[in-house]
Amino acid sequence: MMWKRAIGGGAVLALVGMSAWANFFIAPTERTMGLIQRIFYFHAASAWAGMTAFSVCFVASLLYVWRRLQKWDSLAVSAAEVGLAFITVVLITGPIWAHPVWGIWWTWDARLTSTFVLWLLYLSYLLLRTLIEEPDRRALLSALFGIFAFLDVPLVFGAIRWWRTQHPAPVIMGGPGSGLEPTMRMVFFFSVFAMHALMALLIVERYQLEKLRTEFDVVRREAEAL
Amino acid sequence: MSLLSNAGALLGKELRTEFRSRELLTTTMVFILVIIVLFSFTFDPTSSESRRFGPGLLWLAFLFAASLMLQPCFLREQTNDTLSALRLSVDDPFAIFLAKLCANTLFLLFTELLMLPLFAVLYNVSILPAFHWLLLVLFLGSMGVSLAGTALSAISAQARMRELLLPLLLLPLLTPILVASTEVTVGLLDRNPYMQWKGVGFLATFDLVFLTVLWLFGEYLLEE
Amino acid sequence: MTPAAYPAGIRFENIEKRYGGLYALRRVSVEIAAGECVVLAGRNGSGKTTLLRIAARLVRPSSGSVTFVCDKENATEPASRVGFVAHATMVYDELTAEENLVLFARLLGISEPAARAAVLLEEVGLVERRSSLVRTFSRGMRQRMAIARALLNEPAILLLDEPATGLDQPAVSWLAGTLRQIRDAGRTIVMSLHGESEISSLATRAIQLEAGSVRADTRAGGSLSSILSFAGA
Numbered sequence: 312m313m314w315k316r317a318i319g320g321g322a323v324l325a326l327v328g329m330s331a332w333a334n335f336f337i338a339p340t341e342r343t344m345g346l347i348q349r350i351f352y353f354h355a356a357s358a359w360a361g362m363t364a365f366s367v368c369f370v371a372s373l374l375y376v377w378r379r380l381q382k383w384d385s386l387a388v389s390a391a392e393v394g395l396a397f398i399t400v401v402l403i404t405g406p407i408w409a410h411p412v413w414g415i416w417w418t419w420d421a422r423l424t425s426t427f428v429l430w431l432l433y434l435s436y437l438l439l440r441t442l443i444e445e446p447d448r449r450a451l452l453s454a455l456f457g458i459f460a461f462l463d464v465p466l467v468f469g470a471i472r473w474w475r476t477q478h479p480a481p482v483i484m485g486g487p488g489s490g491l492e493p494t495m496r497m498v499f500f501f502s503v504f505a506m507h508a509l510m511a512l513l514i515v516e517r518y519q520l521e522k523l524r525t526e527f528d529v530v531r532r533e534a535e536a537l
Numbered sequence: 538m539s540l541l542s543n544a545g546a547l548l549g550k551e552l553r554t555e556f557r558s559r560e561l562l563t564t565t566m567v568f569i570l571v572i573i574v575l576f577s578f579t580f581d582p583t584s585s586e587s588r589r590f591g592p593g594l595l596w597l598a599f600l601f602a603a604s605l606m607l608q609p610c611f612l613r614e615q616t617n618d619t620l621s622a623l624r625l626s627v628d629d630p631f632a633i634f635l636a637k638l639c640a641n642t643l644f645l646l647f648t649e650l651l652m653l654p655l656f657a658v659l660y661n662v663s664i665l666p667a668f669h670w671l672l673l674v675l676f677l678g679s680m681g682v683s684l685a686g687t688a689l690s691a692i693s694a695q696a697r698m699r700e701l702l703l704p705l706l707l708l709p710l711l712t713p714i715l716v717a718s719t720e721v722t723v724g725l726l727d728r729n730p731y732m733q734w735k736g737v738g739f740l741a742t743f744d745l746v747f748l749t750v751l752w753l754f755g756e757y758l759l760e761e
Numbered sequence: 762m763t764p765a766a767y768p769a770g771i772r773f774e775n776i777e778k779r780y781g782g783l784y785a786l787r788r789v790s791v792e793i794a795a796g797e798c799v800v801l802a803g804r805n806g807s808g809k810t811t812l813l814r815i816a817a818r819l820v821r822p823s824s825g826s827v828t829f830v831c832d833k834e835n836a837t838e839p840a841s842r843v844g845f846v847a848h849a850t851m852v853y854d855e856l857t858a859e860e861n862l863v864l865f866a867r868l869l870g871i872s873e874p875a876a877r878a879a880v881l882l883e884e885v886g887l888v889e890r891r892s893s894l895v896r897t898f899s900r901g902m903r904q905r906m907a908i909a910r911a912l913l914n915e916p917a918i919l920l921l922d923e924p925a926t927g928l929d930q931p932a933v934s935w936l937a938g939t940l941r942q943i944r945d946a947g948r949t950i951v952m953s954l955h956g957e958s959e960i961s962s963l964a965t966r967a968i969q970l971e972a973g974s975v976r977a978d979t980r981a982g983g984s985l986s987s988i989l990s991f992a993g994a
Contacts, residue, residue, distance in 0.1 A: 376757055431709040439706065442696040446781030452692050455754055456706065459688065462750060463710050466743055470713035473735065474720045529782030536783060536806075546867040554855045618849035621819050622910065625845055626868035761820050 316515075323505075323512040330356075330505035338498040347411045352502040354404040357397045358426065360506040364394030364514065365433065365461060372457035375450055381525060384450035387457055388440060389517035391433050393510055398430045421475055425468045432460045432467075446528065540635070543627045547636030555644065565606040566648045572598040573656055587660035592722035595656055596715055600682065603645055604704035607686035610637055611694040620759065630756040634687060638751075641683040642676075649675050667730035674725065677740035678718035684747040685710050691758040713743055768795035768947050769831045769842075769917035771816055776825035778811050778973075785811040786822070787973040793951060795830070795917075798944045798963050801953040802988050803970035809953035812970070813920050816951065817845040829918070844911030846921040850903040852910055854896040858887050861895060862909060869914045881909040885939070901932035908939060919943060921952035925960055933959055957989045 334352040341348035367390035375383035405423050406416045417423075439456055443449035555561055576594045580586060614620035623633050653671070657664045664671060686707055693703040721736035771793045778786040786808045793799055801809045814820040816827055829843075845851075852861045859878055866874035882888045885905040890898070895906060904924065911919060921940075925933050937959040944950055944963060954961050961967075967988040969977040977983035 376754065428709050428712045435706050435709060439692070439696060439702065442698055442702060444697075447779075448695060451757060451760065452695060455757060456689070456692055458754065459685070459710065459747075459750060462746060463713070466713040466739075466746070470716040470739065473739070474716050525782075532781065532783055543868050546864060550853070550856065550860075550864055553860070554853070557855060617854060618847060618851050619853055621845070621847065621849075622851035622865065623868070624819060625817065625843075626865050628870075632868075761814070 320512055320516075323508045326505045326508050330502045333498045333501055338495050339492065341495075347408055350404050350408045352499055353506075354401055354408065355499065356502040356506040357400040357404070358422075359503050360510040361394045361397035361401060361429075363507060364390045364397060364510050365429075365464070367514065368394060368433075368436075368457055369461035372454035372461075375454040376458070379447075379451075381446075381450070382522075384454065385518055385521040385525060386514075387454060388437075389514050389521055391436055391457065392517055393513045395430065395433045395437065396513070397506070397510065398426060398433070401426055402430060419475065421472045422468075424475060425471045428467045428471075429464060432463065436460060446525065540629045540632050543629070543632035544635035544639070547623070547627075547633060548639050551636055551640035552643070555640070561606055561609065562644060562648060565602045565644070566651060568605060569598045569602045569648060569652045570655065572601060573652065573659060577659055583661075587662050588723070588726055588728070591656070591660045591662055592726060593715075593719045595652075596678070596719050596722065598652075599645065599649055599679075600708060600711055600715060601704070602648070603641075603679075603682045603686055604707045606644065606648075607641060607683075607690045607707070608693070608700060608703050610641065610687055610690040612690075612699070615694060621761075624759060630759050631752055633759065634691075634751055634755045637687050638680075638683055641687055642680045645679040645683060646675060649679065662726045664726065667725040667732070670725050670730075670732050671722070673737065674718055674721045674740070677737065677744060678714055681714040681740060681743045681747065682711060684744060684751060685714075688747070688751050688755075688758060714740065717743070768949065769829050770795040770797070770949060771918060771951070772828045772830050773812070773816070774826050774828070776812065776815060776827065777823045778808075778815065778820065779823045784973050786815075788825070789970075789973070789975055790825075791968060791975060791978075792830075793949060793966075795949055796944075796947050798940075798950040798965045799952070800961055800964040800967045800989065801951065801970060802967055803953075803976075806972075807970040808973040809970055810922050811973075813845070813922050813951065813953060816918075817843055817920050819845070831917075842914050842916040842918070844914070844916035844919045846904075846907045846911045846919070846924050848922060848926060850895070850907045852895050852903070852906045855894065857892050857894055858882060858898075858906060858909075859891040861906065862913065865910050866913050871914065877913060881912060884912070885909045886935075900927045901929065901935070904928060904932060904936065908936075912943075916948065918949045918951070921950070923953050923955060925954065925958060936960060937963060954989070957986065961989055 330352075334349050338349060338352065340346065368387045371383045371387035371390060374380075375387060402423070405418075405420075405426075409418050410416050436453060436457055440449055440453045443452060573594070576598070580590065611620070614623070620633075624630060627633060650672075653664055653675075656662070686703075689703060689706045689710070693699040693706060696702055717736045717739045721733045721740075724731045724733045724736075771791075773789055773791045773793075776786050776789040777784070789808070789812060801812065803809050811820060815822050818827075853864075856864065859882065862878035862881055863874045866877045871877050879888075879891075882891050885908055887902065887905055887909065890902065895903065898906065907924075924936060928936065940950060940952075940960060940963055950963075952960070964985065967977075967979045967983070967985050968975060969983070969988045977988050979985050979988065
């Protein structure tokens with residue numbers, strides 16, 4: 312088992328490394344923004360990976376409410392944490408991109424703003440978990456909140472896109488219409504693939520950790536009860 | 538016995554309880570008032586600026602007040618374990634939510650309607666021309682707040698630090714309501730009031746989504 | 762006290778309840794016949810409250826089942842009517858005695874809630890305080906409210922979780938008298954108790970729980986007083 316995990320981990324890291332290399336050396340330099348534009352490959356790919364992780368959390372939450380098996384709860388929290396990490400990357404790379412290009416650290420760009428709210432939602436999810444002692448209660452209540460939060464996400468993105476993009480604000484990633492030159496597109500999709508592989512690796516590792524933690528927790532509580 | 542008659546009976550109980558003590562309504566109103574006044578210190582409420590910023594501040598005040606007002610919702614059912622009594626007495630646990638939902642929406646609406654004229658006076662905006670539309674927005678927005686708030690109140694009542702937890706969980710979740718309601722209200726308070734039906738449709742969608750979610754998952758929120 | 766229309770018993774089959782890995786109940790299988798007056802004895806944490814709450818359908822067992830066994834041939838619904846009295850009063854402080862009972866009667870679908878409430882207030886001796894807020898009641902009076910609420914739908918089975926807690930001697934006597942009437946009317950009673958008292962003397966059977974399992978049962982040859990003396994020790 313350890314073998315498989317080590318090989319899997321190695322493969323993913325190699326993939327990420329290749330993707331990073333591609334981001335810097337294969338993709339052509341963008342005309343107007345220059346070098347800094349390359350951060351887009353990390354930024355956008357992280358956003359997609361983060362959203363996928365949150366989708367995993369949503370499905371795991373539904374499965375927990377339905378089946379009440381501990382493993383779904385462990386998967387849900389693992390996916391939420393990994394998702395939050397990726398979204399944090401998005402929120403950090405956003406300003407890093409914005410500053411050289413527009414001279415400002417933050418822009419109330421629709422997608423970035425929505426991502427910020429998303430970040431807050433899942434931060435609350437994790438915070439909620441720390442505030443409930445009893446494992447089964449914690450699992451159920453956080454699963455329910457996880458379901459509410461995920462269903463809220465499209466509403467958040469919708470509302471902000473409809474009514475908060477009227478102000479002239481620099482658009483971080485270019486609107487849907489902005490095409491990517493073929494090489495760029497390939498590099499981008501490779502980056503998305505690599506990020507998803509990384510996401511899967513992190514979720515698996517975090518899940519194993521969570522399994523150990525819950526087992527330990529059971530033993531500890533049994534000992535305390537004596 | 539049926540869902541609606543049970544919800545009706547419980548709604549009667551919620552209203553009667555509040556009518557006797559009036560503690561929720563008064564504290565919520567005072568809180569909104571304080572926020573509205575305090576906000577006016579942060580910028581100079583000239584007419585045009587009020588029209589731009591006022592609605593946002595108004596809805597922000599409503600949201601903050603709601604996140605406090607909704608805390609006792611399920612907490613007060615814990616004091617004598619009346620929640621268990623309710624669960625034993627009703628066929629469909631959704632009746633409990635439906636009643637609290639209606640009660641909370643009514644309480645919010647009531648305080649908002651009382652605060653609206655005050656807001657109009659302090660910020661020099663006219664609420665009369667589009668008043669009936671304002672009522673619609675207030676209703677849909679308050680219902681959305683109430684839907685999310687009642688559900689989350691059931692969650693936070695079972696956690697530690699519940700006083701801080703409910704606002705923390707609720708406010709990010711209500712971002713869509715804040716944005717949509719504010720925008721529609723801006724239109725209605727304009728010198729030439731106009732109605733944004735897209736916003737109203739959006740609010741109705743939010744309400745429908747969360748009502749459905751509450752209906753599907755409500756009983757799990759009340760599980761022991 | 763009106764006789765129970767459809768006497769009913771309870772069958773617990775392999776009831777298990779886990780809280781995050783810790784067992785509150787381990788494979789409890791007990792059959793309680795209609796009309797029995799059963800005392801559940803055991804230390805704190807032995808699973809008495811959990812078992813009662815599972816019977817009341819407030820808690821879902823992790824596995825196993827609870828069925829209500831009705832003697833009457835063509836009885837359907839009434840067999841599952843259960844009344845539950847807990848530590849907490851389970852009535853609203855901010856409503857009057859009458860308002861509380863009318864509310865719960867309406868929720869239960871009782872056809873004439875006000876009349877039923879009046880009958881129960883009479884039975885538990887709270888008629889004079891019908892229009893007083895429950896907040897003003899003493900512990901003993903609250904207990905009477907709890908019993909009244911539990912009896913609203915004429916339950917075939919009455920479940921009580923440590924009903925004598927915090928009651929003074931007159932209140933305990935009143936409770937014992939009331940429970941005797943309920944027992945004699947043919948209803949099944951299951952109650953958890955700490956130790957021997959006027960109330961435990963009503964029991965026709967005692968079951969001792971320890972660490973989530975059935976340790977002793979008078980039906981299986983245990984002695985009533987020895988089971989009861991383990992309680993709370």
